[in-house]
Amino acid sequence: MANIVQVLVDAIALGSLYALVALAIGLVFGVMRLVNFAQADYITIGAYALVVPTASVTPPLLLGALPSALMIGSVLVVVMALALLTERVAFRPLRNSNPSTLLISSFAVSYFLQNLVMLIHTGRPKSVGIGQGLANAVEIGGVRVPGVQLLTMVVTAGLLVALVLFLKKTPLGIQMRAAAENFQMARLLGMPANRVIALAFAISGLLGGAVSLLLTIQTGTLDLRMGLMPVVYAFFATVIGGMGSLPGAALGGFLVGVASVLLQTYLPADLRPFRDAGVFMMVILILLVRPQGLIVTSAAKERV
Amino acid sequence: MLEIRGLTAGYGRLAALKSVDLVVHTGEIVFVVGPNGAGKSTLLKTISGLMAPTGGTLAFNGEAIAGQPPEKLCRKGLALVPEGRSIFRTLTVQENLLLGGMIRKDKEEAAADLERVLETFPILKARYRGVAGHLSGGEQQQLAIARAILQRPSLMMIDEPSLGLAPLVIDQVYESLRQLNAGGLTLLVVEQSTARILDLASRIYVLRNGHVALEGAASDLADGHALEDAYFGYGERQTTHA
Amino acid sequence: EEPIKIGFAIAESGWLSNYDSAPFKAAVMKIEEINKAGGLLGRQIEYSVMDTKTEQARAATVGAQLVDSGVDMLVVSCDYDFGAPSALAAKQAGKIAFSLCAADPKMGVQGVGPLAFTANSAAQSEGIAIAEYGNKKMNLKSVYVLEDLTIEYNKSACAGFRAAWTASAGAETILGNDTFKNDDPSIASQITRLKGLATQPDAVFVCSFTPGGASAVRQLRAAGIDLPILANTAMVDNYWLNAVPGLKDFYLPAFMSLYGDDPRPEMNTFLESHKARYGEPPVSSYSVLGYSLIEQWAYAVEQAKTTESEAVVGVMNAFKDQPFTAGPTSFTDQLHIQVDRPWLIMKVENDSFRAVEVYRNSFKPDMKLLFRVGQ
Amino acid sequence: MSRPSKERLEARGVAVAFGGIRALSGVDLELRRGEVLGLIGPNGAGKTTMVNVLSGFQRPTSGSISLDGVDVSKLTARKIAQAGVGRSFQAARLFRAMTVEQNLSVAAIGSGLSLKAARERALEILDWMGLAKKADNRCDSLSYGDERRVSIARALALQPSFALLDEPASGMNDAECEALMEVIAELPARFGCGVLLIEHNMKVIMGVCQRIHVLDGGQSLAEGSPQDIQKNPAVRRAYLGEKAADSTLAI
Amino acid sequence: MKSGTMSFATIGRFWFPVLALVIPLAIIVVVTGQFGGLSIQRTVIEMLISIVIVVGLYVFVGNSGIISFGHATFMAIAAYASAWQTCCEMLKPITMSGLPPFLRDQSIPLLPSAVVSVLLAGGAAFLTGLVIIRLTGLAASISTLAVLFILNVVYSNWDSVTMGSASIVGLPTYVTAWLALGCAVFAIVVAYLYQVSAFGLAIRATREDEVAAAASGISLYWSRLIAFTLSGFMVGLGGVLQAHYLGTVSINSFFLSFTFLALAMLIVGGMGSLGGAVVGVVVITAMVDIFRRLEGGISIGGEQWSLPAGTQELIIAAFMLLILVFRKDGIMAGREMTLPGQEQREKGLING
Numbered sequence A: 001m002a003n004i005v006q007v008l009v010d011a012i013a014l015g016s017l018y019a020l021v022a023l024a025i026g027l028v029f030g031v032m033r034l035v036n037f038a039q040a041d042y043i044t045i046g047a048y049a050l051v052v053p054t055a056s057v058t059p060p061l062l063l064g065a066l067p068s069a070l071m072i073g074s075v076l077v078v079v080m081a082l083a084l085l086t087e088r089v090a091f092r093p094l095r096n097s098n099p100s101t102l103l104i105s106s107f108a109v110s111y112f113l114q115n116l117v118m119l120i121h122t123g124r125p126k127s128v129g130i131g132q133g134l135a136n137a138v139e140i141g142g143v144r145v146p147g148v149q150l151l152t153m154v155v156t157a158g159l160l161v162a163l164v165l166f167l168k169k170t171p172l173g174i175q176m177r178a179a180a181e182n183f184q185m186a187r188l189l190g191m192p193a194n195r196v197i198a199l200a201f202a203i204s205g206l207l208g209g210a211v212s213l214l215l216t217i218q219t220g221t222l223d224l225r226m227g228l229m230p231v232v233y234a235f236f237a238t239v240i241g242g243m244g245s246l247p248g249a250a251l252g253g254f255l256v257g258v259a260s261v262l263l264q265t266y267l268p269a270d271l272r273p274f275r276d277a278g279v280f281m282m283v284i285l286i287l288l289v290r291p292q293g294l295i296v297t298s299a300a301k302e303r304v
Numbered sequence B: 001m002l003e004i005r006g007l008t009a010g011y012g013r014l015a016a017l018k019s020v021d022l023v024v025h026t027g028e029i030v031f032v033v034g035p036n037g038a039g040k041s042t043l044l045k046t047i048s049g050l051m052a053p054t055g056g057t058l059a060f061n062g063e064a065i066a067g068q069p070p071e072k073l074c075r076k077g078l079a080l081v082p083e084g085r086s087i088f089r090t091l092t093v094q095e096n097l098l099l100g101g102m103i104r105k106d107k108e109e110a111a112a113d114l115e116r117v118l119e120t121f122p123i124l125k126a127r128y129r130g131v132a133g134h135l136s137g138g139e140q141q142q143l144a145i146a147r148a149i150l151q152r153p154s155l156m157m158i159d160e161p162s163l164g165l166a167p168l169v170i171d172q173v174y175e176s177l178r179q180l181n182a183g184g185l186t187l188l189v190v191e192q193s194t195a196r197i198l199d200l201a202s203r204i205y206v207l208r209n210g211h212v213a214l215e216g217a218a219s220d221l222a223d224g225h226a227l228e229d230a231y232f233g234y235g236e237r238q239t240t241h242a
Numbered sequence C: 001e002e003p004i005k006i007g008f009a010i011a012e013s014g015w016l017s018n019y020d021s022a023p024f025k026a027a028v029m030k031i032e033e034i035n036k037a038g039g040l041l042g043r044q045i046e047y048s049v050m051d052t053k054t055e056q057a058r059a060a061t062v063g064a065q066l067v068d069s070g071v072d073m074l075v076v077s078c079d080y081d082f083g084a085p086s087a088l089a090a091k092q093a094g095k096i097a098f099s100l101c102a103a104d105p106k107m108g109v110q111g112v113g114p115l116a117f118t119a120n121s122a123a124q125s126e127g128i129a130i131a132e133y134g135n136k137k138m139n140l141k142s143v144y145v146l147e148d149l150t151i152e153y154n155k156s157a158c159a160g161f162r163a164a165w166t167a168s169a170g171a172e173t174i175l176g177n178d179t180f181k182n183d184d185p186s187i188a189s190q191i192t193r194l195k196g197l198a199t200q201p202d203a204v205f206v207c208s209f210t211p212g213g214a215s216a217v218r219q220l221r222a223a224g225i226d227l228p229i230l231a232n233t234a235m236v237d238n239y240w241l242n243a244v245p246g247l248k249d250f251y252l253p254a255f256m257s258l259y260g261d262d263p264r265p266e267m268n269t270f271l272e273s274h275k276a277r278y279g280e281p282p283v284s285s286y287s288v289l290g291y292s293l294i295e296q297w298a299y300a301v302e303q304a305k306t307t308e309s310e311a312v313v314g315v316m317n318a319f320k321d322q323p324f325t326a327g328p329t330s331f332t333d334q335l336h337i338q339v340d341r342p343w344l345i346m347k348v349e350n351d352s353f354r355a356v357e358v359y360r361n362s363f364k365p366d367m368k369l370l371f372r373v374g375q
Numbered sequence D: 001m002s003r004p005s006k007e008r009l010e011a012r013g014v015a016v017a018f019g020g021i022r023a024l025s026g027v028d029l030e031l032r033r034g035e036v037l038g039l040i041g042p043n044g045a046g047k048t049t050m051v052n053v054l055s056g057f058q059r060p061t062s063g064s065i066s067l068d069g070v071d072v073s074k075l076t077a078r079k080i081a082q083a084g085v086g087r088s089f090q091a092a093r094l095f096r097a098m099t100v101e102q103n104l105s106v107a108a109i110g111s112g113l114s115l116k117a118a119r120e121r122a123l124e125i126l127d128w129m130g131l132a133k134k135a136d137n138r139c140d141s142l143s144y145g146d147e148r149r150v151s152i153a154r155a156l157a158l159q160p161s162f163a164l165l166d167e168p169a170s171g172m173n174d175a176e177c178e179a180l181m182e183v184i185a186e187l188p189a190r191f192g193c194g195v196l197l198i199e200h201n202m203k204v205i206m207g208v209c210q211r212i213h214v215l216d217g218g219q220s221l222a223e224g225s226p227q228d229i230q231k232n233p234a235v236r237r238a239y240l241g242e243k244a245a246d247s248t249l250a251i
Numbered sequence E: 001m002k003s004g005t006m007s008f009a010t011i012g013r014f015w016f017p018v019l020a021l022v023i024p025l026a027i028i029v030v031v032t033g034q035f036g037g038l039s040i041q042r043t044v045i046e047m048l049i050s051i052v053i054v055v056g057l058y059v060f061v062g063n064s065g066i067i068s069f070g071h072a073t074f075m076a077i078a079a080y081a082s083a084w085q086t087c088c089e090m091l092k093p094i095t096m097s098g099l100p101p102f103l104r105d106q107s108i109p110l111l112p113s114a115v116v117s118v119l120l121a122g123g124a125a126f127l128t129g130l131v132i133i134r135l136t137g138l139a140a141s142i143s144t145l146a147v148l149f150i151l152n153v154v155y156s157n158w159d160s161v162t163m164g165s166a167s168i169v170g171l172p173t174y175v176t177a178w179l180a181l182g183c184a185v186f187a188i189v190v191a192y193l194y195q196v197s198a199f200g201l202a203i204r205a206t207r208e209d210e211v212a213a214a215a216s217g218i219s220l221y222w223s224r225l226i227a228f229t230l231s232g233f234m235v236g237l238g239g240v241l242q243a244h245y246l247g248t249v250s251i252n253s254f255f256l257s258f259t260f261l262a263l264a265m266l267i268v269g270g271m272g273s274l275g276g277a278v279v280g281v282v283v284i285t286a287m288v289d290i291f292r293r294l295e296g297g298i299s300i301g302g303e304q305w306s307l308p309a310g311t312q313e314l315i316i317a318a319f320m321l322l323i324l325v326f327r328k329d330g331i332m333a334g335r336e337m338t339l340p341g342q343e344q345r346e347k348g349l350i351n352g
Ligand SMILES: Nc1ncnc2c1ncn2[C@@H]1O[C@H](COP(=O)(O)OP(=O)(O)OP(=O)(O)O)[C@@H](O)[C@H]1O
Pocket: B011, B014, B016, B034, B035, B036, B037, B038, B039, B040, B041, B042, B043, B083, B192, D141, D142, D143, D144, D145
């Protein structure tokens, strides 16, 4: 039945968007024990960089006016720079603090950035028409897949593989995990540990920029809180997937996305408003059954 | 090789090192002993750049190194095995060892060193792909030492190498340190107990309360009395060293 | 003589400031016009503004502070949730509270008290107007309803739509209902359900607001759904049309047109005065509600010959299609919101909203519908 | 101070495997009240794993643990602690932001005392161990040696029938080791408990243990009196090395 | 140390950490009541209510070391329960038609309704805790966040009972500065007695080291469940106060931004101590108030001068970051208020 296939495609498409965000959250968590809520604002600011910063509700395009390759590149660079800046200013001085302090500092960063955008752009949603062509659906064997969603799936899969290989196989990746775990020891072994950790933020910025573009192409709108829900979902995703495991984060992202679409599709109409409650109950259930998450790396198990 | 003059360092208001003078000549094995809280670990941390000294001078191969970051000093040939198994617990044994040789340019020699180290510490070979955090206490200690060896430094500093090691392994570790020393490695080692070190040491420093309470050639201290007195703080600072 | 004082407890920062600022500017414009024309009851009007920061606790505090400072009437935020705390403060001091554009009937006798009013029409009325217009004037025979559950306003608009559509075309011609949340990044599964219907509807009614509403429209069109889309008033004004370049067949009820083609001359006069006063047209067509708010209250004060609340409310409750700039206005002692003020139906063409015609709904919501009892 | 009542802590045929690694395979061990039993063996022999099994932190893959003949293999670590098995850790694992006295009080509360009684017991033990002066110090300001002593004291505050001590003397100098030996030697008499002592420092082991159990590669290699063990050629080969064996023989 | 022989000084020393918090609060209430304007008096009430909430949050978060995002849930439960019992007799039958008749058609007196609401919050916390407190660390935190979202989804769509995402308006507003002060003092005393009790000691041990706590015979589960329930009661009280101070209840005011603000207050003050919780509330409230006034405009030497709207939030965020960067453990850094001279001994919490 084409319909079931269609539902699955919808589910996987949403799942891969969440998975992409979860990769960024999971990566930074792995490196700093930081659950970075400001990732939401990386996404938002990346999208707002497409238009001229002004209070006007119909701002002219800024980066969005560039040819597409250049536009993509410059949005990624902007978000990477932002991620690096926040790392330098807010997170580096707090290295080795406990996770709750780090978490709250990321709230503070997020609150700051969100209000900064509000001050510059006002809180009124804006719109951008980039990538209209990509937004259109393509029919593959009777199944409709919007171009952006196809792109999201491809980008997510590609980045997941690349990141896992990078962390497991390349010396730089191993250094990153080492610096993440024991910063002083890493320095004693000659690593430029600060730069190595900053690199993880740069990558999270890159992922954030990618999400900015994909989301903007999909929705055509800019909003202060556009990054929030994807990041909240990603936050859940990384935990149910297994903190510290990138494939776990991606898996978690898929799960919450798929659950959300399936509930939306198959719940009776009067229960549909409670869709999200279902997703969150699933999160709690998974954690009760597997408190460490679905994919537990052997490294995550502490021995007594 | 290493020359320390009037070194002071501390934690906040607490002065852990109060004017320490210490010299390590190329090719020596120098031991630092002393009771708990004497400042031994602080001394090594300060030399390696983990802590900034508050006063005094530090020279390594004639160059002033006070205030330089550890990653830079490492590249100059200084290695430290810190107190208490500073291994990367979430990484595998293999990855830990790889990080030891990371900054080396001579990749072939590094590979040969790896072979040799794995022979010295067979347990590491057995656990090669296992997570380092799951090793037993003594195994972790062996890993930390092995990793430092792979750094191929010119001066290796070890904080309590025998911690948690089985007696037989202590013998092995000291034996391999002796061999490395014979191969040109200079060593600065902190130990708790004086029992095993006399036949290995070129010179010994006794640190107490952040001061050097005694320094001397191992041969001069062999009878043990002066050493014990200095250790437990009977009598004044003395130098048996001519 | 002592000036008359009006207090504004509105959001100058936070997300609600987007909704409050345009009607506020227009209200100020009206105050200035009155003052220039000699004032109200021969007295000048003074006004003071305090920022609620889009926080309920702040709204209560600044409401109390303004009332304390002796205002004769309190203008409150464009939203029941954030306006009510200030309105309650006014109620305690026996002052009239008038919301700039709350679309919830609770901003009135039942929800706050007999001294609370709003300048807007009930959200239900938007849904009713576009439902009737779609069925009767556009000849649409069936619809599909896509409801944004994020805020109550949309639920009310959808409730109005369903009630009016059922009344005029029968319940069975609503081919389906689905829901989404404003911040859902994708409505793919809703689209799949719509496309999977045995018979496609003649139109889709989307009750939502930007940005989620714009995003939904973009995704509908991108999925190749070219059906006419009906929407509620919150989707008015051109600013979001970039999100769906080349949008066609999109209809909604509006207060007025900002683009000079409003069939009602008083609207164009308002537009011109706004341009003259501020150097630009209003950012939002909600603006006219703020203008009209002052107009309505001032008229009632003139009639009552006092700013004394009881007397003024007495006059206002007797309004029956009283002609004001925003349109004929009626209040009763039970209802302090408009339920059948005529709407300007607008449609999108060439990337801009265009006035189509003024339409007044015939279906009148009862109290049950207005308070969504048993829905 | 009420006296513990349990007589025997027994491990029967305990095996533990981590994936392919067999940390313990079929070890029998019996700890009796009133004795100090040494547990020695090369690094990675499975000593810490054995303590983890005995204290409920590690489920054995097979085999069982019993307290006075009652099987406790299925109990959680907390239940086993409350049943009278106290332990210290290879790393001290103190409650760092709390005072020394509070560290002990926690364990005393865990054994079922009221807050007031717990505090009294804590002070009593600290007094006995010569740590009374440090009672109100926060643990993150302690020296390494004091940390180790506090961690032993905390295990005792549980009023255990059996105290399992994992390398209590590591990082201590000779004089401190001797002081510690006195403390350990006195435990059975003073607290009426049995002590399982893991240590690589042979002076300490030989000085205080009545019996010694040797593990190697997860299996029991030997058990006997200190003298027997010291002379045992297999133990010398696997663990002591000639040097250590000889130097401790001299005592 | 029998109570009969407990000297005045000992009692004084035992209660000092509480008195050092409570007395300044009382002074603030008296002084602002006498000399302050309406707006400052209202700020003080808001601050005192925040103290009830943040101290309640502290009882779990501070003592267990587990961040909870879920406490706004229990506040919401209490606030709504109180609204159902006391609010708007006229509107209730229309807009909350789904309520059971005994609630729908009558109002319940204020005191019993408040008590019932608080009990309900505590009960809800207990039931939630039964399920999710099995989890530790981040998994527990995330589950509490999930609980927050679940309640938000349910309450914003359960239209016939909660009026959906709309506010319930018109609750009796009986919260005065003195009542708020009384509740804040009550919360502080309860939190203090709890933390110096055996339960408090046990849970703080689990915060420091779960493994060592288990080896000391401490149950992670029960000690945390007790703290979670107690703190559920306390934030429930905060929820009732908030509802009857504002006169309105709306589910969105018990959601993310509120949760972040409450946590930020706790962590800026220092989540390791009761003093930190209170000081955090006072400092953040004061900062917000000052910058809000600057935004509103002040006159300096006849010149009207003001910050652009929205800068207050930026400054507060920057200020929070600065505190975290320069004092990782918050302003109080895990210490309680101590008498001068007592400080150097690095005492822990219990002085009795
Ligand atoms: N991180 C720290 N913060 C504060 N004080 C410290 C810190 N580390 C060490 N100290 C103090 O500094 C002094 C010297 O400590 P150091 O660790 O150098 O001694 P040590 O000789 O290595 O002792 P040990 O034999 O126990 O390892 C001690 O008084 C110790 O308490």
